Amino acid sequence: MAGCGCDVRACRSELRLDNLRLDFHNPYVFVKSQWSWHPAVFVTYRVLVAVYLAGVTCFDGVYHGLSLDHRYKVLLYLPNLTFVLIAGYFVLMATVTVFYNLPGSSYTSLLRRTLPWYLKLAWLLYNTTAATSVLVTVVHWTLVRETNQQTIDFVIDVNKYILNVAFLFIELIFSGVPVRILHGIYPMVWVALYFVMLVVYWAMGGTGVNGETWVYVFIDYDNSWGLAVAYSLGAAFVAAPIAHCLWFVVYIIRSNIVCTPCSRGSARAPLAAESETTPL
DSSP: OTTOSOOHHHHHHTTSGGGGSSOOSOGGGGGSBSSOOOHHHHHHHHHHHHHHHHHHHHHHHHHHHTTOSSGGGGGGSHHHHHHHHHHHHHHHHHHHHHHTTSTTOOGGGTOSSSOOHHHHHHHHHHHHHHHHHHHHHHHIIIIIOOSSOOHHHHHHHHIIIIIHHHHHHHHHHHBOOOOOGGGGHHHHHHHHHHHHHHHHHHHTTOOOTTSOSOSBTTBOTTTOHHHHHHHHHHIIIIIHHHHHHHHHHHHHHHHHHHTOOOSTTSOOOOHHHHHTOOOO
C-alpha cells in the first residue's frame, strides 16, 4: 500500500531540518489509537494510566519528602524529575483525549496543519521523558540500586525504574504519537541542563539528601571532577541520543505493523473520514 509504514524515502525525510520542529501533518493521531479501538477504550486506558501515575508521584513525593529536612531535595534527582514529567504527560494527554471524545465534540477543530500548543507540549514531554527514562532505569539497576530495601521502597523503585519505561512503551504502541529522529535533541538538552544545574548547585555549596557533597556518588565534583564531567557528558550526548534512537526504531516497527505513514510528507487522512469517528 502506498504510503504505508516507513519506507526508505520516509526514513530519509526524517533528516530534514524542519523535522526539528514540534509539528506534524496530522494532529488527530495524538488523540486516537492506532488499532481501530472504540474511543471509549482508548480514553479509559489513558485516564487510568494518568490517575495511577499521578497517585504514585504524589505518594512518592510525600513518602520521601517527609523524611528529609529539606524537602526540595527530592527534586534534585533526575529519576524523580523524569517521573513527574511522565505523570504530567499522561495527565495532559488524558485530559485532551477525553475532551476530543466527549459527545458533541468537534474533531474538525483538531484537523489542521499546525499542532495546538498543548499537543506540542505533550509531544515535547514524551520526547524528553522516553529517552531519559531508559537512561535513569539502566543507571539505577546497574549503579545506584540499594540491596537492602524495605518493601515500600522496592515497590516505588519498580514504578520509577521499570513501569516508567513500560508505560511509555505501551503509549507508543497503543497511540499514534510519532517519534522524530531529530527530536533526540530534546532529551540531550534536558539531560545537559540537568547536569548544569547539578554543577551550579554544587558550586553554591549544595549537598545531597544526607549532607554529602555529591548528589550521585559517581558524580563527585570535589574528589573526582574529571570522572564526574565524563559521566555527565556521556549521559547527555551519548546515552540520551542512543536511547532516543531505540524509541525511533520501535516507532518504525509500529508504523509498519499498523500500516500508518510516518513521513512528514505523507498524505493526511481525509478530513471527512476522520471527523466521522464516533465519540464516546
